[in-house]
Amino acid sequence: RLGETAKTIGVRPEHLTVDPKSGAWKGTVVHAEHLGADTNLYLDCEKAGLITVRIFGVYDAEPGATLYATPDPGRTYRFGADGKVLK
Template sequence: PKMNFIDGAKLGETAKTVGVRPEHLTVDAKSGAWKGTVVHAEHLGADTNLYLDCEKAGLLTVRIFGVYNAEPGATLYATPDPAKTYRFGAHGRVLK
C-alpha cells in the first residue's frame, strides 16, 4: 500500500504534510496517538491491511504482518513510529 499523507495542520504540526508508511503504524484497542474507526479489514494471508477513519489523521491504511481480526465499526488507536515518520514542507521536500 502507498504511504499515508496527512495534512500537518490537522495534527498540530508545522509541516505541511506528514507521511507514514502503512507498515510503520501500530494499532491498539485501548490507546494510541490517533483514535479511529475500522472501515474495512483486508486479509491477505500473511498480512492484514486495516483501513481506519481517524478523527485527526483522516483515512489511514495500516499494514499488519500476520492475521489481525478487526470488525468494521470497531474503535482502534493508530500510532506512528516516530523514527519512520516523514515531514514535508510546502514544496514537497522532506524537512529535517
C-alpha cells in the same frame, strides 16, 4: 528549515501499530483485508483522515470498531508546504 512546521506527514502502512485502548490517532475500522500473511486495516481517523495500517499476520477487527493507530516516530517523514522533506 529546521523547526519548520510540517504541512503534511508521511508514514508507510507497515510503520504504524494499532491498539484498541490508546494511541496517537483514534480511528474507526472501515474495512479489514485479510491477505494470508498480512492484514490491511483501513481506518478513518479523526486527526489523520483515511489511513492504511499493514499488520504482519492475522488481526481480527470488525468494521465500526475503534482502534488507535500510532506511527513509528523514527520512520515518519515531515513535508513542508512546498512538498519538500523537512529535517
